[in-house]
Amino acid sequence: MRIVFxxxxxxxLPSLRRLIGSPHHDVVAVLTRPDAAAGRRAKPSPxxxxxxxxxxxxxxxxxxxxxxxxxxxxxxxxxxEACAVVAYGALLSERLxxxxxxxxxxxxxxxxxxWRGAAPVQAAIAAGDTVTGATTFQIEPALDSGPVxxxxxEAIRPIDTAGDLLAxxxxxxxxxxxxxxxxxxxxxxxxxxxxxxxxxxxxxxxVDAARVRWDLPAHVVQRRIRAVTPNPGAWTMIxxxxxxxxxxxxxxxxxxxxxxxxxxxxxxxxxxxxxxPVLLGQIQPPGKKLMNATDWARGARLDESARAQ
Numbered sequence: 001m002r003i004v005f006x007x008x009x010x011x012x013l014p015s016l017r018r019l020i021g022s023p024h025h026d027v028v029a030v031l032t033r034p035d036a037a038a039g040r041r042a043k044p045s046p047x048x049x050x051x052x053x054x055x056x057x058x059x060x061x062x063x064x065x066x067x068x069x070x071x072x073x074x075x076x077x078x079x080x081e082a083c084a085v086v087a088y089g090a091l092l093s094e095r096l097x098x099x100x101x102x103x104x105x106x107x108x109x110x111x112x113x114x115w116r117g118a119a120p121v122q123a124a125i126a127a128g129d130t131v132t133g134a135t136t137f138q139i140e141p142a143l144d145s146g147p148v149x150x151x152x153x154e155a156i157r158p159i160d161t162a163g164d165l166l167a168x169x170x171x172x173x174x175x176x177x178x179x180x181x182x183x184x185x186x187x188x189x190x191x192x193x194x195x196x197x198x199x200x201x202x203x204x205x206x207v208d209a210a211r212v213r214w215d216l217p218a219h220v221v222q223r224r225i226r227a228v229t230p231n232p233g234a235w236t237m238i239x240x241x242x243x244x245x246x247x248x249x250x251x252x253x254x255x256x257x258x259x260x261x262x263x264x265x266x267x268x269x270x271x272x273x274x275x276x277p278v279l280l281g282q283i284q285p286p287g288k289k290l291m292n293a294t295d296w297a298r299g300a301r302l303d304e305s306a307r308a309q
Contacts, residue, residue, distance in 0.1 A: 001081040001102065001185045004061075006031040007049040011166050012086035014174035015107060016049060019084060020056055024182055029059045029078055031066070033089050067093035075099050082184060084177060085139065094141055102184055104139040107177045109169045111135060111151055113194045115202040116144035121169065122162045123202030126227035128219075130156055132165070134173035136180040138191050143201075147191035149180045161229040161247060205232060212236045214259040214308055217275040218250040233284075236308045238262070238300075246282035246290060260307045262297075269293040271308050 003025045005016050019027050030053035035044040050060045063071040072095050082102035097104055110120035112135040117123075124132040133153040138146040152172045156165060183189025210228040212221060212235070225234040226247050234245045248271075257263055257272025264270075270277040280293035285300075 001025050001181065002079060003027050003181070004029045004031055004075065004078060004080040004083045004100070005049075005053075005086075006083055006088040006104075007086040008033045008047045008089045009087050010048045011109075011170040012049050012088075013052055014170045015084065015086045015177050016052055018174045018178045019181070020058070022178055022181075024185060025178075027053075027058055028080060029061055031061045031063075031075075031083070031088065034062045034064055066090050067096055072096055072099065082181060084181060086173070086177070092139065097139060097141070105149065105177070105180060105184065106137055106139045106144075106146070107173045108135050108137065108144055109133075109166065109173060110202070111153065112137060112144060112148060113197075113199040115200050117202040118204035119202045121166045122205055122227040123200070125156060125160060125162055125165065126224050128223055132156055132169070134169050134176055136176055137194070145194060147193050149183070149189055149191050150176055152176045159226070159247065161226045163230045207232045207235075210234050212245065212308070214271060215274050218273040218278050219275075221273050221278055222248055222250050238302075238306060238308050241286060243286070244284040244290075245280065246284075248278040248280055251277045251279045260309050262302060262306045262308055264294075264297045264302060269297045 003019060005019060005027050007016060019025055030049055032047045032049045035046050037044055046054065050062065053060050061074065065071065075096065076099050080100045082100050083104040085104055085106040092104065108120065110124060111133040115123045131153055133151050135151045136149040140146040154169055154172060180189065205228055210232045212225065214221065225245060228234050229247055235242055236245060251270055254270055254277045257270060257277045259272050259274055261272040262269065263277065269280045271280065282290045283293045283296045284290045285296065
């Protein structure tokens with residue numbers, strides 16, 4: 001089939017690579033978000049998907065308003081038989097969805113109807129799910145509600161961060177997307193409606209939502225920190241400093257500490273929660289790189305009144 005691929009961030013790259021290498025499909029263009037400011041100089045730079053497309057000589061479409069009359073006409077002129085979507089990052093109008101005869105096929109990183117929305121991997125880890133996966137489905141106007149073509153499953157490991165899990169799902173999901181498009185092309189695959197039960201929603205995680213709540217139980221604190229690592233990154237206030245935290249470990253053997261109380265010893269830095277303390281791994285003070293929490297505490301010279309909040 002003639003394919004237009006829509007995607008923006010790094011997790012979309014395995015899917016685009018597979019479709020570029022597919023003997024059955026022709027990626028005639030890539031649709032991605034406009035260049036965004038990046039780096040210290042805030043210089044606009046192409047998205048990861050745009051960079052890969054340019055390396056392969058594939059035309060890149062970067063409309064600021066993808067639902068505009070102008071872009072609907074531009075996509076219509078390309079005459080794609082199907083559009084494949086992996087984390088494009090914009091809502092699509094019904095007029096745009098109607099352009100390809102075989103529709104828009106989305107790869108979503110959850111087992112739909114669980115965790116519809118922008119942050120399914122983060123939500124699954126934060127909720128304590130032990131299994132997640134990826135789903136291919138036909139896009140319709142409602143959020144992630146379209147009929148399903150196929151799924152792959154993936155175990156969530158006890159130490160997985162969102163970055164770890166998303167990297168694995170990006171690879172297994174890419175194979176699923178290619179297989180789905182193959183099946184649509186040869187007529188061997190049809191979609192089935194999602195069940196009405198089991199719908200959960202995973203909205204985008206804001207920076208404010210990534211602030212650690214030390215009054216929660218330790219296992220919840222641990223999961224929530226993993227869920228926002230590496231982006232947007234867990235953080236807390238210690239005195240007047242806002243510091244970022246890497247994943248933590250629940251310390252079953254230590255004496256309890258009140259929520260937010262910091263204890264520094266030779267074998268590590270602990271912070272109290274609503275249950276057991278957690279042992280810090282890495283910490284990033286303002287303007288510095290991630291460092292071992294024990295090294296940070298040695299240099300910070302915390303007094304007994306220091307609290308994380």
